[in-house]
Amino acid sequence: MTITLPATPAPGRAARADQGAAGQRLLGLRCRECGRDFPIAPIHVCDFCFGPLEVRYDYDVLARTVSRESIQQGPLSIWRYADLLPLADPAIADTGWRVGFTPLQPAPRLGQALGLRDLWIKNDSVNPTFSFKDRVVAVASAKAREFGFDTFACASTGNLASAVAAAGIRVGLKTFVFLPWDTEQSKILNALVYGATLVSVQGTYDDVNRLCSEIADRHNWAFCNINVRPYYSEGSKTLAFETAEQLGWEAPDHVVVPIASGSLLTKIVKGFDELGKVGLIEPKQVRVSGAQAAGCNPVAHAFEQGWDAVKPVQRPDTVAKSLAIGNPADGYYVLRLVRERGGAVRDASNAEIAEGMRLLAATEGVFAETAGGVTVAVLKRLVREGVVRPDERVVAYITGNGLKTLDAVAPVLNPAPVVEPTLKAFDDFLRRNGAGA
């Protein structure tokens, strides 16, 4: 008797299987430190060793059910990658809001200024609330609803608060955002406008985060960066997924990522690794480097000292407030990953940050917030040091919009002169200043 087995679909060519198989792809949570397993639940800390919990997927199931074609048929948002995100039912997660699938633009002029032949900018300044946080919040809010929470919250340095406020209110969750009291006014307004409850806390981000942990214990709320953090953080993988798809289904050589908690950097690398694991791209050990602000550089300092533990910075003092996390949760994992991949973590001063913001805008027309200035400034240094090579395909991740941090770029811009409303006055102006930039 001849038995004919169905042909095993080759990776990249399989048609999408039914939802049943896709539903089995989430295996649970696992402690990154001691390996203990936990069920899918709103928990983020191992109760044995206090290590962070991470979502586990069945990559064999994903390899069979996800293809380039199935992704390409999906929406022009992060939800085209829903199978690789930790929602039990991806179909109900997409609320129709266009989050992600942001431009990946070649940056030849910036590349030339820095000495790079193949530089790209992933421009997340154009998301619904103008930062990459919309991605992680889309996943967190969907998961919060899956778990049945009625209140959504976060501790934030600014961008997360806007994203949480907008997304939470939009889907009908009661929403609270907590920020340090010295957050830029533009970010405070950009969170208040959506109607969420904003709590301004007298302290640093680390104080805010500690307070929120106590609040999370007391109230049964879904906190993005606390009890739903394992799910929330997975949203950052979509930056890698998009980068690979937009490069024609291949990974770049070297990625440069700003570091606040370190979660973004580790999840971007995880995203590229997962694409390789499920057969969507050729597996590749993408090199990764990280960028911090000099006034809050616990990871950069640990990297330079050769430490594998990160000493928290007690009093962050930097214009890059979005990166002002003195005690980064993923600091250790960043160090390990960056060293493994042959990158480096460096920092930039306030002056270098402002100049980085200006340079990116003047060369490529992208106006990034301070974190973007940090990334460009550090990239410049990494090229000078030979960590990033001139011939590598490099992607720099621009995480937020410059309108959120206007004051930071003002010092490096020449004030616009005022002219009287006459042609003569303008002719005089032209004579003194030349015809345009």
Place this chain on the structure above:
Amino acid sequence: MAVKLRIPTPLRSLAGGASELDIEGGTVSEVLTTLERDHPGFRERLYDERGEIRRFVNIYVAGEDIRFLKGLDTPLKEGEEVSIVPAVAGG
């Protein structure tokens, strides 16, 4: 010499429900050794396989993280407050 050792909620069951214990020891290391002797089970929760304090456990002496002091060799004063705090790192 005895110090006041504060026990975090997740570990109180190991200390018979106590949130604070008076423990003998001249350094943080000595205090933790005494703690394990009197309340077995703490050691494996606080130390990893290499004998170092777990990455996600913080120990504070009078409000200062021992990483900024002398680590496990940080000397202690009579009646000083020592706290074991699972890391609440940010982001």
